[in-house]
Amino acid sequence: MAENDVIIRTDDLTRAYGSKVAVNHLNLSIRRGEVFGLLGPNGAGKTTTILMLLGLTEPTLGSAWINGLDCTRNSMLVKRITGYLPDNVGFYPDMTGRENLKFTGRLNGLSEKEIEEKIDVLLERVGMTYAADQKTGTYSKGMRQRLGIADVLMKDPQVIIMDEPTLGLDPEGMREFLQLIRQLSVEDGRTVLVSSHQLYQIQQICDRVGIFVSGSLIACGKIEELGRQIAREGHFVLEVEAEPCDDKFLGFIHGLEGIKRIEKEGRKFIVLSSRDLRKDITGFLGQNNYTLLHLRQKGGDLDEIYRCYFEKAEEEEKHGSSKNGKRAFRKK
Amino acid sequence: MEAQKTVSVLSGKSNSSETGTLPKENRKLHYHSMAALYRKEMTDHITSKRFLIILLLVTATTIAGIYGAVNGMADAIANDSNFIFLKLYTTGSNSVPSYLSFMALIGPFVGLILGFDAINSERNNGTLNRLLSQPIYRDSVIIGKFLAGVSLISIMVFSTGILIGTAGFLSIGILPSAEELFRVLVYLIYTIVYISFWLAMAMLFSVVCRHSATSALAAIALWIFFAIFMSLLAGIIANLAYPVDTQYNALYNSLSNYNCNLYLNRISPYYLYSEAVSTIMNPSVRAVNAVTMSQLVGALSSYLSLGQSLLLVWPHLLGLIALTLGAFTISYVKFMRQEIRGN
Known part of the structure; x- marks a missing residue:
């Protein structure tokens, strides 16, 4: 892949909390316009990685880059082009959906006129127009998640990072939501990074996946490639x-x-x-x-791939040769 | 190679965080986003139910203050017929305390209500990480919240202060002199700083405590401590350090005992504020420390001018501001270093 095609890159990104290493020498490159799935069990370090990409947590070692900008030092510029949908996204419960979006628009320095226009378009796009003037405190999880997408799109980001976005959605909501994510990449040409432990859902929409276990990326590539x-x-x-x-x-x-x-x-x-x-x-x-x-x-299918890699990582850990093994594996 | 890397990371850290050098446009956006947050906080406060509580509380205080002043005015004027306008604020009747003492007690509550869940409610609602993923500095968040609170406090203090003046003016028909107006102005500024201290304190608790109930209780506990127990504690410590139980001890220790008591009390913002505003609103107060007879020899028994009164309580204002900034700085530093990940 050409170097200028890579929009998200991490170099030996490491974050330790005391003696516990949450993210261990992560080297990742994500190409412009692709949907990348960051998969791993809970506590594998996915959220920590995402927070470092947004400059909200400082890496212990190494660096992360989005669109050529250092995520730690230039976090303001990074956050202007990067939208973040946290897991369990929250809105101010006493404000309506529209007011919440307006606030985000203002934080991003948009003009009032721009904000009004954008809100209408985005609410329509995520199918939330009917509840726009309801207080967000009354929203269901699925509604909040869809408003979350609209909220992320307010700043027209090049990169969208989602942390466990499908958690707690019903099957129908899930299907629509995944479709929406796919659209963001295919129709708008945005880069999407999705972290999840729900493999089946992610399998449907990702171009490439990375499998993340206890702080290390143990495999990375297209799903078929990993299968082979x-x-x-x-x-x-x-x-x-x-x-x-x-x-x-x-x-x-x-x-x-x-x-x-x-x-x-x-x-x-x-x-x-x-x-x-x-x-x-x-x-x-x-x-x-x-x-x-x-x-x-x-x-x-991803479930099997995931299981195999996961078992492999465990085995290597047992044999005490985990580090070398993983390294070799990653380079493939 | 490895060592070199570590060095570059370390040197990167020193100017990293979220500041660093930035183009002008970014600076503009910085103010823009802070203004947006400030605006949202103001709207939030004003439309919230708790603001209604504050409003009721302050209105009740103001009405009680006016009632007390109008009732007790005749007696107060009989004692001393100068600075009648100021007496509107400082006079109470037998049953109702004055507006001044009411505010010293109730004012902190306003600050506490505005600030006790500033940060932890954002964290618990899951809005904090969404907010911080917008192009806004982390310090803008806490500064914007603090400024919004201070603005609201200022509006409230000034409107009630002016309300008292107007009500008294209408009921007793006395025009204030320029000096009286200035004294009231200074008094209101002291009150704003005092309540802002409690706002900063409440915000500190909201950064440190995970649940808003915990932070509210902690802040209220501190308030009760300063308003009630601090003076008891100061008395006990002073008596232990400088006993005045025997006649000899009393002769030898009483000045030290008094000073020790006074200085300890002055740690409490409640005492600091009370002492300062009673000096400002009462020109006949000539000193805030113990004065010996020899120092009083040759002194004219007259009122202090505004400038002299200010000179007496200038350190009190600085003390209050220092306490406020101290509390704010601690919450600022804590907040900047906190992990964003909630729950």
Whole structure:
């Protein structure tokens, strides 16, 4: 990728709270106009990273850049072009939606006329015109989230950063919301950084994802790429169900080469292995008069990718070679 | 390489935070956003229910003050018929205290109500990180809030002060002299600074405490301490340090005892304010410290001029301002260093 295409960049970004490292030497580049998903479990350091990008928390080491501006030293300029939608976004409960947006407009130094025009357009866009003159204290979570988008768009940002935006939305609200996020990137050409631990939703809208576990980025790339990479590195997950489901069958699977773990889920076995087992298993089932009820090779969806990487990170941690392992992995 | 990096980070830190050198346009935006916040805070205060409470409280105080003054006026004039206009503020009747003492007691409450949840309510509502992600400096937030509070306090103090004057003027029909007007003006300025101190104190608690209920209680506790317990405590300490129990001790220690008591009391903004305004509003007060007989030899028994009264209580004003700035500075520093992430 060309250097001038990168709009968000972090160099060895690190933040420690006492001895706990919340973000550990993060190197990230996000291209202009893409939707990037920052995925990881709670407490992985996603929010800390975002706060450092906005200059609201100072990094212990390293630096972050948005559009060529240092996020710590030039935070004012950064905040002019960056919109931030915090998780659980709050509005002044005694003000109406319109007044809340007006306040944001004024903070950004827009003229009153501009503000009025913008508010009408944006409220329409996020579908909140009907509740514009209601106090925000009466809003539901979904309404607040949509008003949050309008609020972010008041300053016409080049970069939009969202922290767990889909948390607590109902399925319908979620679908609309994701569509809205996608629009921001495709129609407006804005760069969107979404942090989340809800993998399925994010999978639908992201161009690229980064997987973030306990302060380190353990994988980064397109979802399909990550899927292929997992397969290449020998992470296979097989779902199999057979009749009868007896110990002999289990024993056979157990005895196969390259088995890492077997879990039972209802009547299904979930087999984690380092190679493709389908041929061996079907062969065995055929020879021994079993009836095959279900056989599926999982992989390619984010949930699996995520799980594999997560397990891998844990394993490496156990072996005490975590740092080198992660480093090598990241560079791929 | 690694060491070099660390150095560059460290040197970056010294001029980093959110200040640093900025183009002119940014500076403009800085004032713009502070003005926007100031405006929003004023609207918030004025339209809020708590402002109604303050208004009721202050109105009640003012009416009580006028009532007390008009009732007790005849006696006060019989004692001393000079500076009658000032007596409107300083006179109470048997049952009702004067406006002056009312304000010293109730005034802090106004500051507390305006400031006790300034920061922590933003944090709890989740508006603080949204606000700070706008192009606004973190200090603008706290300064804008403080200034909005001070403006509101000024408006309130001046309107009630003028109201008392007008009411008294109508009911007893005496024209104030220029000196009396100046004394009232100075008095009102002292009152603004005094209430602003309590605003700053309440804001400090709102930065430090997570819940607004905690900060409100802490601020009220401090208020009660200064208004009631500080004088008791000062008396106890003074008596311990300079006992006046025996005749010999009394002879030897009484001046030190008195001074110790006085200085300790003056730590309390309540006492500082009361002493200062009673000196200003009462020209016959000639000294605020203990005076020996020898110092009084040859003194004319007359009123102090405004300039001389001001000279007496000038340190009190500085003390009050220093306390206010101290409280504000601590909350400022605390706020600047706080993690933004709420909850």
